Amino acid sequence: MEAITFGVFGILIIVAFLLGKGSKSKIDNSDLTNEVREIINRSQDAVKTTLTSEIRDRNNDSRDTLVAVLKTLGEEQQKMQKTLGEEQQKHLVVVGENISKLQTSNEKKLDEMRNVVDEKLQTTLEKRIGESFKLVSDRLEAVHKGLGEMQTLATDVGGLKKVLTNVSTRGAMGEIQAERILEQILAPAQYGKNVKTHPECKGQVEFAIKLPGIDGTMDEPVWLPIDCKFPKEDYERLLDAYETGDKKAVEKAYSTFESNVTAKAKTIRKEYVSAPHTTDFAVMFLPTEGLYADVVRRPGLFESLQRDHQIVVTGPSTLAAFVNSLQMGFRTLALETNASQVYNVLGTVKTEFVKFGEHLGKLHKQLNTAANTIGGDGESIQRRLRAMERALKEVEALDSPSNEIMGLLED
Template structure:
């Protein structure tokens, strides 16, 4: 039907084109023909319209029939598909229901089996726990008994030690109280010594003797030495100095202790009262006293060549020594005019140490030949010492090798015993009999 329509339209268009061509070639003669052709074209168009309407009507009826057939076919296909799907769903549902029933039965069987296993497991665990609890109770009871015994023994031992320590401390306390009483008596005696002029001199002499004893040997000084021939004056201490040309006659270094306590205490009292005039007056008195003592030492004890051309005045306290040095020109007067050197405890100790080192140097020089002989003897014995040392090192190496062998044997035994189950410490001590030995040692 569409082809017929297309052909009719094409013929109409072709006729129209031919009319136009004829009109263009012969306009006058062609008017009639054109009119005739237009009439033919109109009739053809009318026929064409009727044909088109008929064809359209037929096409509409055919399309309606085709659509109706298509709807019927689609409905039939859908019904068939629906029935097929319903059938398949029903079959699948039946299969799944069967599988669910089978799974439910299997699950029920597994549940029953698990319940039976859990029951047996609970019984086994309960029995093992009971056995373990009984075993633990027994071990705890043994441990409690052992701990009680050890605690009782330890407590008794510590109580005895505590009572003993308390007794010892009480004895120390009684002893300390006695020492404090003795110290109090010594303080009282020292106070009496410091308030007595003669006793103060004795105390200074004792302190000087202690310093000499601590720094010098007994053959390097003498006590109460008469340094001047034909004089009864004796110096408290004198240090022996070697004479010229290594002669047996020694040269004495006189050392005398002086303690101007009253004048020094007056200076301290005036300083505490901030009394400048009193301080100056007491300092002047101390200066005069020291000068007098220096002249006395020069006149009594310095007698070259039996003695050195100077002597030493020992002041027993550092405070008194510092006060004497603080007076301008006093130390210089004593040293240049009186040939007396003033020294406190620290200064005298340093001087005596210097003298002792000098004596040691002289002794080393005198005995250098003996030392050289001794070194030669030591050198001759050193070869023997090296031989003995080599032998000792060899013995030590052999002992070390033996110890390494013992260690290897011990490691081998430990590896062999590795699979053996260990006992706890208490049972092991009982098996080896160590607990009896420990109890005996504690008793």
């Protein structure tokens, strides 16, 4: 690099010299330029040669230095690998010892934990098994008890089925239910049981409510017939059709149910209704709300029974409401009857009060006469009383039982 520096510095000196020389000899600029170019070219060649030689020397030196460094690095690496191998071996020995100790400690702790877990598991398992056996025993006992209750229930259901299957028993059940409703609302004198509602009646209606007769009294009452009906078979077929969801089956069952109810209404109307001995309508009592609901649900059936056959269909709740309304009618009638009696009593009181006024007037006149008589002779009576007091004043009082008696009389 120093040779290059000197070469460049020499070129600059030559250029300066030529410039100074050119100014003195007034040489043409083109010649000067050529000379400068030649000098620069020669200088460049010299510099290039010098640089090439310098670079070659530097490369050789660098190669030798790099080889030495690589050799040193290889030796150091071998030493480091050897040292690392020794240290690694030592660490492996230490790690192996620690792992052995850790394994021993872990095995010991695992044994302790296994013993504790086994002990707790055994205790818990025995406790849980005992509780489970107790629970199972209680459940089995409850199941056994439930089976007994189910058997009792099955017996009861069988008995109920027999009751519902038997037509006469089924009717008796409806009668019992209707009678309970009537006896809770009406007095025994307000209704009858197994009543022959009119002279030409061949049978007896189950219940009949007494209504006032034509004269407004209960001497010859007008009967309101109440008959209990329970079309169980047709109703069950209707429920079965509902469960299947078959519209045709439902319609067929409903048609049969409607025909049966209508036939029963005609029978009640024909046998038990005969005005003026009875009302111009009767009541059909259905003992379940489901039966009553299906009658009401059927379009036109409820209205047809009431309009065409003069039959009012009731269920348990509607019969109670119907009888309650009749009870209010009874109370209104009783108020009207009592009001008539009170009116008659008030008329009698009025007559007696007039007579009492006449007698009171006569008594007033007599009292006035007596008062006038006493008032005229009052002064003479007072004089006689004072004279008697003066005469008796000198008489001494005697201490005797008679005095005590007189004192008691005065008191």
